[in-house]
Amino acid sequence: MTDIGGFQDRVARVDLSEGDVRYExxxxxxxxxxIGARGLGVKYVFEQGPDVDPLGPDNLLAFMNGP
Structure with a gap:
């Protein structure tokens, strides 16, 4: 979909509580x-908002690979 090299055009969202994997x-x-996984990772974490419990199941743990 993107014409930017190095992207697979999708993100895997893994719900460890439910054992579910979704690709977006x-x-x-x-x-x-x-521009790259670091920037996208920051965007995804920032979208969670400041009120997410850091030790709660709704908190996001991001492993981002790329530039």
Whole structure:
């Protein structure tokens, strides 16, 4: 979908509580705006908001690979 090299155009979201894996596409605009996994990872964590319990099941743990 993106014409930016190095992307697989998707993110795996793993729910450890439920043992579920979902794959979501990476928005082309986000791929260009955040340039790489580090930027996208920060975006995803930031979207969780400041009120998420750091030790709770709704907290996001991100492993991002790439530039």
């Amino acid at each position: 596409g990476i928005d082309t605009e986000d791929a260009r705006k955040y």
